[in-house]
Amino acid sequence: MASVEYRGMNLVIPENDSEWREHFKLARSSHRLMLRSCKACGLMRYPPSHGCPWCMSLDWEWRPVSGRGHIYSYEVVHHAIQPGFKEWTPYAVVLVELDEQRGRPTPDEALRVIANLVTPEFRPEPEQNVAIGKRVRVVFQDLAPDFALPQFTLTDEPPEGRAWRFPG
């Protein structure tokens, strides 16, 4: 069983957690973002699951993606709930839309991932730099020999559509 301490949280992945047991391990060993891909219809999905949401097939394989995308929405936490995040405030939680499989199989669907927007030093990106539309890429925060947390950091590419920042 994997048990990782991070920011006062106990992240627990028992051996029979067949959704998650490989996810963070693969992130650590490959430093690539790996998603589950349906062997029948080829569509990828996140979070890791056993059934294909589109064709009901139970056959899947891991497939690497580029880890590039844009900020689809976000929030900035000022009042931390978890004690271990207090020294991180204000920190941004971003909903990243990945470049692969956008608008498939229907226009409103996409591969989206939750993470923090961090600097290359894994500090929270200052909130004035966080905006919907900004381009990001995955980075890996190594927490244990067999566990890395996929996070995202800004790139210098032009934004996807208009960049929009909460005015408050």
Added chain:
Amino acid sequence: MGSLRDKYCIVGVGETEYSRQSARSTRAMAVEAVRNAMRDAGLGRDGVDGMMSYQSGDSTWANWVAPDLGIRLNFYMDVFGGGSSTEALIGLAMGAIEAGMCHTVAIFRSMNGYSDFRIGGTGARAAQPVRGLDLAQVPFGMRSAGQNFAPTFMRHMYEYGTTSEQVAHVRVAHSKHASQNPKAFLKDRVTVADVLASRWICKPLHLLDCCLETDNATALIVTGAERARDLRRRPVYILGVAGRVNKPRTDFHWAHGPITRVAGYHARDIVFGQAGITPDDVDVTGSYDAFTFTTMLQLEEYGFCKKGEGGQYVSSGIIELGGRRPNNTSGSHLCEGYTHGISMVIENVRQLRGQVDDYCPGWEDGKHSYDYSPGKCRQVKDARITMNLGWAMPPTGSALIMRN
């Protein structure tokens, strides 16, 4: 889809005090709330033979509460869940009675939501190990309800130009209503400026965009229409109900947009179809106000305004007492107390009876002044049809339409 329109009624409602220091067990509070609802209905211990509750590992059980009141149950069920459970359980109670399993069901929610298991996620909840699907969000400091919902709110502002000022009007309206409610934990009226000046919790949420955390139990009683007509109060008839309706991909609803769409989009045809009415026919709404934004999102999704125009709708005065369609006339979760949704159904039952417990001396006899200045009346004149919009998360919701 079938309908049991007009065949079932809510006949009793009751609650404990809303506080932050109950200093007693969830069992003790549930017993008081259920007893109050039974007395409200004029029912003795033989009058109730079914009991249901909902909780999230923080409360007592129906089969511990019933014996404290001498009730022998023919049916009971405690389900896991918070918001949106009330309406779903009312529908299940109707089904249990329809199946002949029992004849009258008491439904309760009892919680020490401030002094014990804080609803905001601090304390005991924050210390829990992170496992399973929680690994997709919690390791990133996304644990509380506000943190879970905020990207939905933010995207709504991006797509539709919704502003903090507009949604602040939800708090303003509900605080106005709470000032007419002797039970409300917060009775002071606030202004838009007060909301905007309150501290940041999780942008775009200010403190006053967020609901209260309180200790309380709340209960209501469902029975068939024939039995209801012999009881103490004017029966309130159930026209339509939808329970825990989902968007696609509720495991991770961000995967299937538009993320600004909430579950009401899928629930509205079910509940309006059963009731045979349209949003125009509704006199009073009770919309889950865990946050100012949740009320706005649901009102627009159920068709009280066009999608994307929720900001204008909630800031137009329509949702205030004296407006065309007041919302949450008790002050509800933002001001009265936090109950996971049941108190908004209780309030609408009282509205439909014409017996809202405001500061009018004759409220119990249905005598109201309709003076909505502070410390006076909160009865809506001639309320005929009410609607409750229950929320668990952006992708899960319930709804209930009632008439008098």
